[in-house]
Amino acid sequence: MDSWTVKAAVLAVLFIPMSGNSQTAAAKLNQLADRFVDQQLQYDPTLAYSYGFPTRDHSHFADRSPQALSVHDQEEREDLTALLALPVASLAQSDRATYVNLRERLESDLQLRVCKTELWNVNHFDGWQSEFAEVAERQPVDSAEERKQALRRWRSMPQYLDVEIANLRVGLSLHYSVPQSVVRRVIQQMNTLVVVDPRQSVFYSPAKRSGNAAFQNAFRQIVANRINPALKSYRDFLQTEYLPKAREGVAISDLPNGAACYQAFLRSSTTLERTPEEIYDLGEKTVRENVAEIAKIGEAKYGSTDLPKIVAKIKSNPVEHFRSKDDLLNFSQQFLQQAKEVTAEQLITGMPEQDVVIQPLSPFEEDAGVGSRFQRQPDPGKPAVFLIKLGDWSTETRSDAEIVTIHETVPGHYLQQALARQLQPATRLSKLIDNDAYAEGWARYAETMGEEAKIYDTEDAAVMRRLWPARGMVVDPGLHALHWTRQQAVDYMVSSGHFSADAANDYIDRIAVMPGQLTSYDTGGLEIKALRAEAQARLGARFDLRRFNRAVLDEGVVPLGELRSHLAAWIADELSQK
Template sequence: MRRYLIPVAVSLSALAAPLAAATPAEQLSQVFRDSDEALLKRQPLNALFRGDLRYADQLGDFFSDAASEANFRADKTDLAALARIDRTRLNATDRIAYDTFKRTTEIDMAGLTPAMRRLRDVRPIDHFFGVQTFYPDLSSGQGAAPFKTVADYENNIKRHRQFAAQLDVAIARFREGMKTGVVQPKLIVRNVIDQLDLQLKGGVEGSAYVGPLKNFPDSISAADRARLTAETTAAVRDAIFPAYTRLRDFLRDEYLPVAREGVGLVNMPGGLALYRYLIESNTTLPMTPDQIHNLGLSEVARITREMEAIKTKVGFTGTLPQFFDKLRADPAVKFKSKDEMRDEFLSVGKRVDLRVREQFSTIPKTPLEIRAVPEYREKTDAGGSYNQGTPDGSRPGVFYYNSYDLPSRSKVGSETLYLHEAVPGHHFQISLAQENTALPSFMRFGGNTAYVEGWALYAETLWPELGMETDPYQRFGGLDDEMLRALRLVVDSGLHAKKWTRDQAIEYMLAHSGMSRTDATIEVERYIAIPGQALAYKIGQLTILKLKAEAKAKLGDKFDAKKFHAQVLMTGALPMTVLEAKVRAWIAGDGV
């Protein structure tokens, strides 16, 4: 999944003053409210993505020491405020909120210690989650920022100038890392340079930033249109593009020569300690690199056996790698046009909608749209991604499909991709949490990767119940997608703990899956850019599947999929330990 927002620090800042609320439940709610408001002030884009426009003229501080220190102090204050509340006097739902807040705050705080910051803050940009990847989309008129009023356009211009300033701060942080040898791999640097070159090549008029100027609302006068067009164009021309150029030139001329050759964190001073932290922060479980690697090898072996069975079923007599090659080259499973690719996903969505109420008692109100990945980022983007909507439905959730290098894209797996990114995957999970106003804001809008991506991968396993993958090739595509997540355990840990090379990782993925070299390259370079994130998918999915198996075994005929899914979904994204405790308590109560 790809969501174009600054990753939310779920642990928020609480006020230090004594709580005035009388009961523990009221005290807890007050902590959540106060700390959420403090978060929105520190990270105003989080408010913008929610549709809260109070801070819409502010971009926020992404890279400075002051920003990291403020987040660390907020975490410390949060834990102190939480410790003053008597957990034993809370009801079951509030205890879940308490435990989630505590666990996520502890994990977040561990990543903001001086030792961790020396390894993270001086590498402020990468090609996958760098600010230069999401800001154009935010400002395009198709992203989270609204363009309905004169004030919306004026806020956008203010953010543009702040964005340019942030890029200069990023350069300063990179320079700090150059002094200690804590630098990005050359591969990441070259990819960022390519992204900046592409955006500069199009010029102001060819950029995403002029999108809002082509679609003024009727309510904005001709005079205001002329003024806003001139001011927006000037901000892009005189602030953003010069900042792009400064960053590009710095990375090319000064940083690239000293960037590291080894792509994994293990090749960077302190990198292995950082990787161990990133495993826990992404999976919410204290696993070691070796445990991750060995689990991945086991899952690869299991899925390979299921793939072999389908290969035999369709009458192919060659080896599994030969079957992969056949599917990569077979024109019968390729999209003939971008329009055909779009129509395929529209068709899948209609068929899923016919069955989804058999598995879920609550359906999101937020609408869903299906769009192609914008051209300016399609080369390095994933095959599919999701961008969340707003809780009030004014902005839809968007499932993005990637049509870059169309001959490399296959119809095989289109059904499972939709289940993951759209319904009942990310669109269901994120929308249902946001729409649930009974939850505190950090549970509505925050989350952890293991839950968010684990749910989406679990959603793929519902293909029988939703009438998908009845064709053996689509089922093979489903296995191929699951194989990707198993390969991630092996490859991510191989890169960052075992000194695997980029090419070694790509070849391993090609040997064990049907993905194209283009997709395998994008995937591996993603793991290089954001270590540990890709581990969360399989870990989260296996946790949910384990809990489902326990529920079925204990409840027997009383097991109700709708009730199970409600238990998993309706309290937002929980750390795995909290989710396990919640579902097991439900099972012990005979699934009522």
């Protein structure tokens, strides 16, 4: 029994309902949770747009100065101290998710402080530039007061970037930086973001959505005279001062306290206390199993057990390829409708009320090597969005497109997040909390269900689906902890048959700026599969896949240890039913 299983068992014992002061403890817990949410929103009010919080504060971005970060850290330390002082055993079962989620978030945040991420925050994948583009799309401008606050916020963007530059300069002096390859990608993004006509800026959305001529003119002046010059200054700083001093290697172990930092990122991504070596070994084992399954499929269908030959046969089939970007987009949109129908029929008891649509990824993100991604929409009256990368249409197969669509939409991310909003406890904390082990784990599990439920139309999806899973558990710790070279990582990824060399290099830079994140997909996916196998073994003929999937989702996003405890209780309840 590994350490996280022990932790789950201990939590299950701690949450045995008891009489006494449970109401008082629950009230204190909810007060702590609300205080934590308030602190997060006060620090960064733009979180309200992503997570669906009502707010009247639309006037500023997060304060990333050393002083503000220090205050924020101290608040979280005080929150954790207060949380750990609660009489946990007196909390009712219904309060379990709130307690474990708040504890996991606080402990993980504080553990990550060893990384000093503000000192090397140059990120092409999900950096401030992508976040600000989304904020611009969601900045409210209906009332005079909202327009006033919008002008104040976007006038402050140069100050925000001044703080970023100051932090990065301190980082360089203390030997913190990102790889040069990442810096070049961000410079490329800055070049794309600076446009001659302010009305074409990705940050111009507030003015586009307002019919007020005076506001439009004022905002256009802000983009032309403040935002564009600030972007140029940031780009020039990266080009002339930062890039020459940035590190060449990718490994986080190259940074001060690198080993402890990577362990903190692994905990944050997986919600477990596994070592890099443990994750690497499990990944290798799973990859071997996937390759063996591909060999069986290949022998039966193609007369070969050789992975490169099998993949080459699939990719050389003209039927597998698209004719244009529009062809890829239309194919994915039509496939989404099919996935919705099969999922509703076979995989879940009740589909989300919110819809989901597919739209192209923004050019400035795609040009910098950012991949397809799901974008949550906190307003249930508006559809969530799968932002699809179209630039690789000539090399992407139809199988790949199907797999990505299932992962990002149905029964993947969209289904999980939309149902979580409907099913999980209606607390403010539940809106804010997320973790990749659960969310990406569910999406990886969804890929498997796509095959089981015969959602995939293409025959080759069974092979293509098995090429990549678990390899992130190998290459991520390989690079960051086990001293792999960049070329070694590229060769490993290309050997999977899933990546070209260019695509592999894109992923290497993603691994560089998001350490540990690629280990979360299969850490969570393997756990959900294991829990399903346990449920099937114990319930036998009583096992219902749609009910099991609903049970996985109905507590909302939780750490993996809590998911195991929750499903153990669900199995017991199912067994008790006549």
